[in-house]
Every structure is written in C-alpha cells, then in structure tokens.
Amino acid sequence: xxxxxxxxxxxxxxxxxxxxxxxxxxxxxxxxxxxxxxxxxxxxxxxxxxxxxxxxxxxxxxxxxxxxxxxxxxxxxxxxxxxxxxxxxxxxxxxxxxxxxxxxxxxxxxxxxxxxxxxxxxxxxxxxxxxxxxxxxxxxxxxxxxxxxxxxxxxxxxxxxxxxxxxxxxxxxxxxxxxxxxxxxxxxxxxxxxxxxxxxxxxxxxxxxxxxxxxxxxxxxxxxxxxxxxxxxxxxxxxxxxxxxxxxxxxxxxxxxxxxxxxxxxxxxxxxxxxxxxxxxxxxxxxxxxxxxxxxxxxxxxxxxxxxxxxxxxxxxxxxxxxxxxxxxxxxxxxxxxxxx
Amino acid sequence: xxxxxxxxxxxxxxxxxxxxxxxxxxxxxxxxxxxxxxxxxxxxxxxxxxxxxxxxxxxxxxxxxxxxxxxxxxxxxxxxxxxxxxxxxxxxxxxxxxxxxxxxxxxxxxxxxxxxxxxxxxxxxxxxxxxxxxxxxxxxxxxxxxxxxxxxxxxxxxxxxxxxxxxxxxxxxxxxxxxxxxxxxxxxxxxxxxxxxxxxxxxxxxxxxxxxxxxxxxxxxxxxxxxxxxxxxxxxxxxxxxxxxxxxxxxxxxxxxxxxxxxxxxxxxxxxxxxxxxxxxxxxxxxxxxxxxxx
Amino acid sequence: xxxxxxxxxxxxxxxxxxxxxxxxxxxxxxxxxxxxxxxxxxxxxxxxxxxxxxxxxxxxxxxxxxxxxxxxxxxxxxxxxxxxxxxxxxxxxxxxxxxxxxxxxxxxxxxxxxxxxxxxxxxxxxxxxxxxxxxxxxxxxxxxxxxxxxxxxxxxxxxxxxxxxxxxxxxxxxxxxxxxxxxxxxxxxxxxxxxxxxxxxxxxxxxxxxxxxxxxxxxxxxxxxxxxxxxxxxxxxxxxxxxxxxxxxxxxxxxxxxxxxxxxxxxxxxxxxxxxxxxxxxxxxxxxxxxxxxxxxxxxxxxxxxxxxxxxxxxxxxxxxxxxxxxxxxx
Numbered sequence: 001x002x003x004x005x006x007x008x009x010x011x012x013x014x015x016x017x018x019x020x021x022x023x024x025x026x027x028x029x030x031x032x033x034x035x036x037x038x039x040x041x042x043x044x045x046x047x048x049x050x051x052x053x054x055x056x057x058x059x060x061x062x063x064x065x066x067x068x069x070x071x072x073x074x075x076x077x078x079x080x081x082x083x084x085x086x087x088x089x090x091x092x093x094x095x096x097x098x099x100x101x102x103x104x105x106x107x108x109x110x111x112x113x114x115x116x117x118x119x120x121x122x123x124x125x126x127x128x129x130x131x132x133x134x135x136x137x138x139x140x141x142x143x144x145x146x147x148x149x150x151x152x153x154x155x156x157x158x159x160x161x162x163x164x165x166x167x168x169x170x171x172x173x174x175x176x177x178x179x180x181x182x183x184x185x186x187x188x189x190x191x192x193x194x195x196x197x198x199x200x201x202x203x204x205x206x207x208x209x210x211x212x213x214x215x216x217x218x219x220x221x222x223x224x225x226x227x228x229x230x231x232x233x234x235x236x237x238x239x240x241x242x243x244x245x246x247x248x249x250x251x252x253x254x255x256x257x258x259x260x261x262x263x264x265x266x267x268x269x270x271x272x273x274x275x276x277x278x279x280x281x282x283x284x285x286x287x288x289x290x291x292x293x294x295x296x297x298x299x300x301x302x303x304x305x306x307x308x309x310x311x312x313x314x315x316x317x318x319x320x321x322x323x324x325x326x327x328x329x330x331x332x333x334x335x336x337x338x339x340x341x
Numbered sequence: 342x343x344x345x346x347x348x349x350x351x352x353x354x355x356x357x358x359x360x361x362x363x364x365x366x367x368x369x370x371x372x373x374x375x376x377x378x379x380x381x382x383x384x385x386x387x388x389x390x391x392x393x394x395x396x397x398x399x400x401x402x403x404x405x406x407x408x409x410x411x412x413x414x415x416x417x418x419x420x421x422x423x424x425x426x427x428x429x430x431x432x433x434x435x436x437x438x439x440x441x442x443x444x445x446x447x448x449x450x451x452x453x454x455x456x457x458x459x460x461x462x463x464x465x466x467x468x469x470x471x472x473x474x475x476x477x478x479x480x481x482x483x484x485x486x487x488x489x490x491x492x493x494x495x496x497x498x499x500x501x502x503x504x505x506x507x508x509x510x511x512x513x514x515x516x517x518x519x520x521x522x523x524x525x526x527x528x529x530x531x532x533x534x535x536x537x538x539x540x541x542x543x544x545x546x547x548x549x550x551x552x553x554x555x556x557x558x559x560x561x562x563x564x565x566x567x568x569x570x571x572x573x574x575x576x577x578x579x580x581x582x583x584x585x586x587x588x589x590x591x592x593x594x595x596x597x598x599x600x601x602x603x604x605x606x607x608x609x610x611x612x613x614x615x616x617x618x619x620x621x622x623x624x625x626x627x628x629x630x631x632x633x634x635x636x
Numbered sequence: 637x638x639x640x641x642x643x644x645x646x647x648x649x650x651x652x653x654x655x656x657x658x659x660x661x662x663x664x665x666x667x668x669x670x671x672x673x674x675x676x677x678x679x680x681x682x683x684x685x686x687x688x689x690x691x692x693x694x695x696x697x698x699x700x701x702x703x704x705x706x707x708x709x710x711x712x713x714x715x716x717x718x719x720x721x722x723x724x725x726x727x728x729x730x731x732x733x734x735x736x737x738x739x740x741x742x743x744x745x746x747x748x749x750x751x752x753x754x755x756x757x758x759x760x761x762x763x764x765x766x767x768x769x770x771x772x773x774x775x776x777x778x779x780x781x782x783x784x785x786x787x788x789x790x791x792x793x794x795x796x797x798x799x800x801x802x803x804x805x806x807x808x809x810x811x812x813x814x815x816x817x818x819x820x821x822x823x824x825x826x827x828x829x830x831x832x833x834x835x836x837x838x839x840x841x842x843x844x845x846x847x848x849x850x851x852x853x854x855x856x857x858x859x860x861x862x863x864x865x866x867x868x869x870x871x872x873x874x875x876x877x878x879x880x881x882x883x884x885x886x887x888x889x890x891x892x893x894x895x896x897x898x899x900x901x902x903x904x905x906x907x908x909x910x911x912x913x914x915x916x917x918x919x920x921x922x923x924x925x926x927x928x929x930x931x932x933x934x935x936x937x938x939x940x941x942x943x944x945x946x947x948x949x950x951x952x953x954x955x956x957x958x959x960x961x962x963x964x965x966x967x
Contacts (some may be wrong), residue, residue: 017480024481025489032493145373152621153614154569156576158597160610166601175599214748217698221946222763222814223736225728233751240753255482261577263596273485274577275490289489293480300479312753312798 010304014297021293023288028294030071032280078286092275098287102269106291109268111182111258112150113253116191123241124196132238133230135208144204150197156258159190159263176265185259195249200277202245212236222285240310241341247303251296342605363589367630374626377619385617388436397426399433400584408602419604430586431608436612437498437587442567449510449567450560457517458544462525468518471559476513484573491574492605498580505570509563516559520552554631561627565620572613588613642712643671644822645695646720646852649706652687652694652877662923665691666878668707668949672870673819677854679864682874684921688857691874692824695723696739697731704904713738713821736763740815744827750799750814756783757795760814765908767818777907782817783810785951786843804963805836812843829863831838841866862904865889876931878920879950883957893957893964895936900920938963 007205069077081088087098096104127147131140153161166186167175178182210216219229258270265271269288276284369375387394396415404425405421411419414605418427460468478486487508521544530547538546568588574580576596577587583590587608595606652665665687672678673880680688705724711734712720721734726789735741743749751759760779764770768780783791786809799807804955808828810919815823829837844867848854858864862872872882873896881921884885892898902914918935921927927934929945936944950960 013476014480017477020477021481024477028493078627102443141666145437148625151620152565152617156573156619157569157610157614160592160599161614163596163599164603164610165605168599214743214745215751217693218741218743218749218811218814219443219751221698221735221741222818223732223734223766224763225732226767228766230752235504237751237753251482255484258484258488262576274488277488279577280492285489289485292485297480298484310753312755313800 010301014294014301017297018290018293021081022079022286022290023075026282027071027279029282030074034152050150064316078283082286087287088271090276090284091281092279092284092337096257098283101272101284101293105267105269105272108178109254109257109261109270112187112191112257112266112268113250116188116253117195117246119192120196120199120249123192124199125242126204127200129207129235131200131204132207132211137256142183144201147197147321150193152203153188154194156259158264159186160192162186162190163263163297174261178266183264183266185264187257187264190260190263191253195246195253198249199242200246205243206241207234207238210234213237226310237324240307243303243310245305247299251299254295254299255292259276348519358580359407364630368608368626371408371622371626371629374629375623375624377425377622378465380619381623382613384435384612384619388439391432391436395429395432396427397429399586401425401430408598408605410602410604412588418608419602420502422598427605427608430591431612432586434586434588434591434609435608435612437581437585438568438571438589438616439603440503441498441505441571441587442564443579445505445509446560446563448502448506448554449513452506452510453513453517454549454556457514459523460514462540462548464542471511471514471518478511484570487570488577488579491579494580498581498585501571501574501579501581504574505567509566513559517552518553521548522588524548524551542615558624558631560626561620561624565610565617565624566615568613568620580611588616639903642720644674644676644711645855646708646710646712647691647695648673648708649708650691650694650724651705651826652690652699653704653706655702655704660924663877663926665694665922668872668874668877669950670872670880670882671856672822672853674713675848675851675853676870677848677856677868679861679871680857680874681859681861681864681871681921683859684884685876685923686874687877688874689742691824692741692857694828696722696735696741696824698724699739701747705752710960711738733767736815736820737769737818738820739766739824740818740820740824742812742815742823742825742828742916745831747799747831748806749811751805752799754794755798756802756810759799760795760817764820769818779813779817782813785816786810786813787839787893804832805839808832808836808840810844812847816852821851822855823847824855824857826857827859828856829858829860837863839894860904861889861900862887873900876926878931878960879958880961881957881959882934883959884955887955887957893953893959894932894961895938895963896932899937901937912938 078088085099087102090096090098090101093101124147127143131143134140137272150158162174163186166173173186174183216229216233219233224232255270257266258273260266260276261268261270269291273288273292274283275281276288396417399494403420404415405424406416406420408422409416409420410424411417411579416426416428421427432612454622456467456471462469486572487504490507491501494504503579525543525548530543533543533547571580571587572589572592575593578593580590580593581587589608592606592613598605647670648670650665650668651662651663653661656662668687668691670678670680680692690699690703693699694703695709699705707724709723711723714721714734721730723731723734726734735799736939740935749935750756757776757779760782761772761775764775765772779793780791783795784801788794788806788809794802794806794810795830799810802810802851808831810871812825812828823844828844831842831929841863844854844856848867854867856864856868861871868885870882871885871888871890873880873894875896881888881892881897883893888897889901892901899914899916903916916935920929921934928947930936930948933939933944946962948960948962951962951964
C-alpha cells in the first residue's frame with residue numbers, strides 16, 4: 001500500500017518536472033533571436049533578389065510553422081497534442097513525426113549507454129575490490145592512479161583520445177560511421193572509461209568502509225574465513241550503494257551519447273537533439289529534450305526502487321516491509337547522492 | 342577512526358593557523374597533487390602572458406602556408422587550415438578556456454553561496470523554492486540545459502560563461518545549503534547565538550569559514566567541469582565564435598583534420614587533457630587534505 | 637572435560653603494539669597476565685584507552701594488520717591438548733575452529749556488530765554451519781532456542797527480522813544469543829552494557845549472570861567497577877596498557893591497594909560509601925608519551941617523586957593479589 005503511495009507521489013513529481021522542463025525549454029527558445037522559419041527564410045532570401053521578398057517570405061514561413069502567434073499560445077498549441085503523446089511533425093524532416101524519429105534513434109543510444117555501463121561495471125567492481133583488500137599495495141596505488149586518470153576523460157575527451165590512438169596512429173579502426181560492431185567499439189569504450197573510473201573508486205572506498213564495520217569483526221570472531229566474510233558480509237553491503245552511483249552515471253551516459261554521436265557519426269537521439277538545436281526545430285527539440293528528461297527521472301526512480309529492494313532498511317521505509325510497525329524514517333531522499341551528470 | 346568527534350575547527354578554533362598548516366602538509370604529502378598544482382600555475386602564467394609569449398598574431402591567416410607540420414618556417418607547432426600559427430593560437434585558446442572556466446565557476450559559486458546560505462540558514466519559502474528547482478534540474482541534464490542556453494544566448498564568450506554558470510550553480514547551492522543546515526545545529530553556533538550574535542555574524546564568522554572545506558573541494562572540481570562544458574559546447578558547434586580561439590574550438594577544428602594533420606588536434610588536446618588531469622588531482626589532494634580518511 | 641588444575645585461558649605477558657605511519661610502534665598493552673578458570677568470571681576494568689578491549693581482540697586475532705602481538709595465551713577449552721593451544725600466532729584454520737565455537741564474543745554496540753542487511757536467522761545460524769556442527773534445520777532450532785534463552789519473546793517470529801526492526805535491548809540480547817548459540821566455553825563481553833540504557837543494563841547483566849551460573853566462563857571488559865562487581869569474581873585493573881592491580885573483586889573493592897583502584901572506586905556511583913564522588917583528576921597519558929616510571933604517577937594523589945619515577949614492577953602479595961605500586965608492599 002505504501003509502495004503504491006510512494007509510486008504515485010513519484011509519478012506526480014515526474015509529470016510536474018516534465019511540464020516545467022517543457023515550459024523552460026519552450027520559453028527559452030522563444031526568447032532567443034531567430035527561429036526555424038527565420039533560418040529557412042534567411043537561407044531562401046539569400047538566393048532571392050529583393051529584400052522586400054525576404055520579409056514577405058519570413059512571415060509566410062512563420063505562419064506555416066505557427067510562429068506568428070504569442071509564445072503562450074504556441075506553447076498551448078504544442079502542449080495539447082503532446083499530452084496525448086502526439087509530439088507533432090519535425091520541421092527539418094517534415095515527412096516524419098517526432099515520435100517516429102525518436103523511436104527510430106533512441107534504441108541505438110540506449111544500447112550504446114547500456115553496453116558501456118555493463119562494461120564499466122565489469123571492469124570497475126573487481127578493480128575496486130582488489131584495491132581495497134590490498135590497500136596501500138603497489139596494485140592499490142597503481143590501479144587508483146589509472147582509474148583517477150580515467151575519471152578526467154569523460155565521453156568526448158576519451159573519444160578523441162581513442163581516435164588519436166586507434167585511427168590516426170594505429171589505423172586499426174574507422175573514425176566514424178555506423179555499419180557493424182566494429183563501428184560501435186570506440187563509442188562504447190569512450191563512454192565506459194570515465195564511469196568505470198568513478199565506480200572503481202567508489203567500490204574501493206565503499207569496501208574499505210565496510211571492512212571497518214564492527215559486524216565484519218564480529219563475523220570473523222564467529223569463526224568465518226576471510227573468503228566467507230568477504231562474500232557474505234563485506235561485498236554485499238559494499239556493493240549495494242553502488243546502485244545509487246550507477247543509476248545517475250547511466251543517465252549521464254545517455255546524455256553523453258550526444259557528444260559521442262557527434263564525434264563518431266552515430267545515428268542516435270543525441271545527434272537528433274544537436275541538429276534540432278542548431279536549426280531550431282522546435283517540435284524535435286522539445287521531443288528529444290523531454291525524452292532525455294524522462295529517461296533521467298525513470299532512472300532515478302529505478303535506483304530508488306532497486307535500492308529499496310536490496311536494502312531491508314529502505315524497504316521498510318518504502319512500506320515494503322513485512323512488519324509495518326517498524327518503519328524507519330524516509331531514507332530515499334538521502335540515498336540520492338549528488339552524482340548528477 | 343579515533344577522531345570521530347573532531348569538529349572542523351577551520352579558521353575559528355584556537356589552532357586555526359595550525360589546522361591550515363596541517364591541511365597544507367597533508368596536501369603536500371600527495372606528490373601528484375603538488376606537481377599538478379605547479380602545472381596549473383604554469384598554464385595560468387602562459388595564459389596571462391599570452392601576448393608576450395606568442396610569436397604570431399593568433400588570428401592572422403597566412404594562406405601561403407596552410408596545415409604545415411611542427412618546426413616549419415618558424416611556426417613552432419605548425420599552422421592550421423588558414424595558415425594561422427598553432428602555438429600562438431594555443432596560448433590564446435588556453436587563455437579563453439581558463440577565463441571562461443574560472444569566471445563561470447566563480448559566478449556559479451557566488452550565486453550558490455548567496456542562495457545556499459539564505460535557504461540553508463533561514464529556510465522557509467526560499468528554501469522550498471530552491472529544493473523544488475533542484476528537483477526539476479535533476480530531470481534536466483546540465484549539458485542539455487547549457488546547449489539550449491547557448492543556442493539562445495549566442496556564441497560570445499560571456500554568453501557561454503553564463504550558460505555554463507546557470508547550468509551548474511544549483512548543485513553547488515544545494516551543497517552550501519546542506520552545509521548550513523548541518524553546521525547551524527552545532528553547539529558552538531548555538532553558543533554564539535545564545536551570546537547574542539546576529540545572523541550576519543554567525544554566518545560570516547562561524548558557518549562560512551567552517552564550510553570552506555566542502556566548498557573548496559566543490560570549486561576545485563567545478564573548474565575542470567566548466568572547462569569540459571566549454572569544450573563540449575564547442576564540439577556541438579556552440580563554442581566561441583571564430584576567429585577567436587579556445588581550446589574547445591581548436592579541438593573541434595582539429596578533429597576535422599585528425600587523419601590529415603593530427604598535429605592540429607594533438608597540441609590543444611594534450612594541453613586540455615593534462616589540464617583536466619591536473620585539476621582532478623588537485624581536487625583529490627584538497628579533498629584528502631580536508632577530510633583525511635586514513636590514520 | 638578439562639582437568640581442573642589448569643586454567644581455561646592463561647594469558648602470560650601479552651603485549652600489543654601498533655605500527656604507525658612514522659614506523660615507530662605505539663604500545664597499547666604491556667605484559668598483560670591474567671587467567672580464568674573454567675566457569676570463572678573475570679573483569680577487565682579501566683578507562684577507555686587502557687588497552688582492555690585491544691588485549692581481548694588480540695587474543696582472538698581480531699586486530700588490524702598493523703598490530704604487533706607478543707606474549708602467550710594458552711587455551712585449554714578444547715578437549716585434551718596437553719598444555720592447551722597457543723592462541724598468539726595460531727594458524728587461521730585452527731583459529732577459526734576456536735573463534736565462535738569455543739570462545740564467543742559480545743560487542744559493545746549491537747547496532748554496529750550485527751549486519752544491518754541480513755536477517756537475524758542467518759546471522760545466528762551461519763557460524764554453526766561454518767563449523768559444520770549441524771544441519772540447517774538443527775541450526776535454526778538452536779538459534780530459536782538461543783533467542784528464547786536470552787529472553788526474547790516470540791523468537792520464531794523475531795528470528796526472521798532484521799536488526800533494525802528490534803528495540804535496542806532486544807538487539808543486545810540477540811547479539812548475546814548469537815555468541816551463545818554455538819555454546820562456547822568462554823564468553824568475552826566487551827562493554828556489553830555501555831551502549832544501552834540503565835533498565836536494559838540490568839537485564840543484560842542478569843542474563844550474563846545466568847550464563848555464568850550455567851557454567852560459561854565470562855571475561856567482562858568494562859570501565860565500570862560497579863557493573864563488574866555485579867557479575868565477576870576476579871578483577872584486573874588496567875591503566876595505560878598495564879595491570880595495576882589484580883585480585884578477587886570483593887577484596888579489590890573493599891580494600892583497594894593501588895591508588896588508581898581507589899580512584900576508580902571513589903568515582904563510581906554505587907561503590908563508594910555515602911561520601912561525595914571523587915573523580916580522578918587529569919587524563920590517561922598519550923600512548924606515544926608515557927611518563928617514565930609509574931604510568932599513573934602524574935594523576936596519583938599519593939605520588940612521591942623519588943620512588944614513583946622508577947619503573948614499578950607488579951608485586952605479588954598474599955591471597956593471590958598483585959599490585960603495581962611500591963606503597964602496597966610497605967603498608
């Protein structure tokens with residue numbers, strides 16, 4: 001029951017946030033000088049002969065794209081259908097709806113982000129655990145040096161570095177394009193490097209923290225071997241909070257695909273967003289921005305829920321507990337570390 | 342582990358001076374952080390004295406010698422596609438990048454301090470507004486917001502600074518707010534209040550000095566983040582308008598010729614990457630100096 | 637059964653030092669010698685930092701890697717090993733057979749010593765399974781019984797709960813049950829009543845008395861002589877890593893020989909007569925900066941410059957008393 005209330009509350013917040021994001025985006029872009037109509041007209045006007053025709057054409061084009069009415073009316077005209085899921089037609093690709101464009105490109109970006117996240121996790125967890133259990137050893141210092149270096153190379157910096165090494169220097173891989181797994185290799189690597197670094201550091205400090213806990217000493221005092229105590233008491237509790245970091249990082253990766261797609265020419269939603277911003281394609285820009293926002297919020301919700309499932313203390317906080325008489329205070333807010341992209 | 346109850350004495354405690362001395366010693370023990378700090382100082386000097394050092398006008402094209410390699414015709418690092426001296430452009434690009442990053446971070450910090458202190462100390466309506474705003478911003482990726490702002494504001498240096506600052510100040514405001522809320526319940530603040538100190542005195546003499554650690558750490562990570570945002574905008578075609586150089590736009594331009602003349606991207610990228618690393622390690626050093634986890 | 641002439645645990649000259657970053661060693665425990673008979677009860681009393689907890693953890697090999705442990709601790713709780721098993725430097729595998737099964741440990745704060753994310757059932761049964769002494773079903777039956785034994789009502793239901801779902805007192809009991817479920821010969825209780833409020837304190841102490849009466853030997857680590865007197869026959873008073881006085885507890889309380897013991901009694905609520913509390917002035921010395929000679933000398937009301945500046949040996953008096961003060965043998 002409390003879970004339902006929790007979910008409902010979060011859903012309301014999600015919808016409200018989406019609304020504010022859409023208003024902000026729409027309002028800001030309307031404030032800006034220039035519009036899709038204007039840009040198109042300017043393009044056409046430069047080839048035209050008389051300046052009088054340009055003005056005429058501008059107003060014509062503006063009328064066509066509904067840009068001749070006040071901003072709030074424009075927003076209303078957009079919002080009405082948008083609530084029913086109809087995001088309208090793109091200006092730049094007039095033959096497709098925004099929804100169809102997003103549905104076409106989103107899977108590519110999501111796949112990139114998810115694979116990169118998986119890779120980052122697989123690399124980061126063992127490195128972090130080994131560094132923590134061999135604290136102050138050569139392995140610890142060495143791996144933490146590498147890992148800290150990695151954190152300084154988010155998305156496109158890593159991307160450029162990889163291109164310099166594998167394309168410009170070694171000539172092993174193509175710099176861009178999208179025609180098979182070979183082309184996904186560098187984008188995935190570029191995305192994975194920084195999150196892997198951040199998570200490896202997090203795992204290390206988290207394991208160290210748990211190793212200092214009295215219940216670990218207590219488990220050893222009960223006669224547990226090192227391996228058993230590590231598996232049953234240390235790792236479980238140390239890796240649980242990783243969810244709180246991995247969630248926002250994954251959201252960051254989805255956003256990071258914007259740059260990666262620009263660099264590597266990957267046909268994803270990030271490229272769509274960039275193009276829309278450049279030519280002021282309002283419906284497409286609104287659609288892509290809201291998609292990113294929605295992904296981010298769903299990711300946060302997922303983090304909270306999965307953490308609740310993993311940690312019995314929060315589970316009772318969400319009301320998922322067997323025994324509702326013992327509820328701890330609301331911990332979900334505290335869980336969300338500030339690891340925002 | 343033994344010093345679990347150590348309150349951060351900052352500039353307030355009896356041993357205020359020695360506390361800063363201790364922090365500096367802890368920072369120095371981290372060789373990497375020390376070397377990085379030195380490197381940043383060198384970068385800053387190069388940027389400040391760009392005019393003096395640069396052998397050429399960074400924006401003067403010379404179509405006679407385009408895309409030459411390093412050490413040709415007096416161009417230390419070669420020339421770009423318009424025949425401009427890469428070394429000179431690098432110096433000025435560094436200056437632009439550092440200026441944008443520092444100014445944006447300072448601007449964001451200033452806003453964050455004002456709003457964070459007021460919201461954290463006094464609470465009430467402003468606090469609710471701040472929390473609601475951060476809630477929404479959690480759904481609005483900083484980069485997306487910056488891209489939209491940059492689209493709206495245009496490509497001048499100041500509009501880029503503004504876009505970056507607006508995109509990043511909220512998280513810092515939240516940090517300051519959290520510090521205020523945590524510190525204002527501490528006993529020495531209560532004691533100060535009971536002795537009749539006003540809100541202004543309490544904030545300036547007790548709360549701010551004692552939240553200096555987390556704020557300094559956030560700033561030291563905020564500057565490279567701002568540098569990153571600048572180059573990120575450049576990659577999306579929203580960097581400083583040509584012909585002016587910034588590390589971001591140089592990297593973006595260079596990337597177009599990465600297979601033809603990798604020299605063009607290599608230098609700005611190396612300087613940028615090393616700068617990012619240096620800031621990261623200095624930030625690490627500061628964090629450890631303020632919050633020693635070991636011994 | 638073990639022969640009665642041999643103590644259950646015989647600690648001789650135990651020393652613990654910690655390697656620090658500057659490569660010097662900080663000595664936390666020096667030449668600690670105590671022993672406990674089967675079914676006996678010993679209190680280690682001292683202020684925080686006196687080395688009482690550290691020495692007990694050293695016995696079970698629970699100290700961090702930078703600890704250097706010396707001396708001897710013979711454990712004779714395990715059937716018929718002649719002369720007992722040497723615990724200091726014992727191989728991990730052999731140690732695991734003793735920890736938990738033969739020697740149980742109760743920690744100061746159950747909230748910290750119980751894993752917050754695992755239900756009680758697993759925490760109470762896992763070591764039974766590790767030691768391979770019984771099946772899963774048997775382990776569960778024993779765990780439920782142990783919970784009932786420590787006075788937790790409705791143990792079948794509570795054993796499925798997480799630590800945070802129990803009240804503070806119940807958590808502390810559950811931790812004792814966790815130590816007792818394997819039926820150890822010796823229970824080391826490290827400040828078991830410090831983290832709980834007074835009413836629960838009494839319950840925990842009664843529980844420990846009950847265990848003692850059923851034949852479990854108990855070493856209780858505490859800073860509170862009053863609590864110790866409630867439970868223990870013998871006492872060793874520790875100061876700055878050294879035993880200052882060891883005696884039968886009744887004797888120590890009624891006729892303390894060491895000025896520090898007198899100080900402890902004077903500053904305890906229940907022990908002193910009607911006279912006002914007399915706290916001991918000053919603080920224990922820094923481990924890195926012990927005074928030469930008697931460690932207690934700077935705080936001692938009876939200090940005498942000349943004699944106290946010499947290193948004080950532990951002097952054996954009549955009726956098995958030992959005191960580390962030159963005055964004791966002159967009075």
